[in-house]
Amino acid sequence: MQIKLWINNREFNDDIAPDKLLIDYVREKGFLSVKRGCETSNCGLCTVMLEYKPVLSCSVLAVRAHGLHVTTIEGLEKEAAEFGGFLADEGAEQCGFCSPGFIMNVLAMKNELVNPTEGEIKKYLEGNLCRCTGYQGQLRAIKKYLSGVKED
Structure with a gap:
């Protein structure tokens, strides 16, 4: 199948198999931040x-x-x-494997939700798994990032 799309504002035109997943296509084009984690749509790494x-x-x-x-x-x-600076300030950055997908969701949340409650933040991010943290540092970083509070 012939497709035309833009990845990070670069145009791509290709003939692909109809069953090719977007993760495979994007990675083949060199965008390696998109990671495969669970194979079941439950971890958020491929966001x-x-x-x-x-x-x-x-x-x-x-x-x-x-x-x-x-x-x-x-x-x-x-x-x-x-946003990575906010994570670092809260000691919430660990191995970094889940970070690209997690950060993509936080950036999307910033664009979609206005003054979200803690419950709304947790609901929005419930599909993002991190095996290194207890999520509390990440939650503090998100709240500060969304409110624009940066500590020096």
Whole structure:
């Protein structure tokens, strides 16, 4: 199948198999921040934005992205680095394996929710698994990031 899409504002045109997953297509194009973790759409490691909404790329066929814009963390370096600073300040950054997918969801949440409650933050991120943290540092970092509070 012939597809045309944009990844981080770069145009790609390819003939692909109809069953190719978006995660495989994006990784083949060199966007290696998108990771495979659980193979069951439960961990959030493969999160990308499709038309600025977070999706699990391991559950989306690449042909569904035809004519659309895909964004990976490589396309949001400035925003990702800013939030990464909040994570570091809270001691919430551990091995980093889950970070790209987690950060993609936090950036999407910032665009979608206005003044979310702690419950709304937890609900939004419930599909993101991290084996290193207890999530409390991450939650503190998210709250501070969303409120714009940066400690020096």
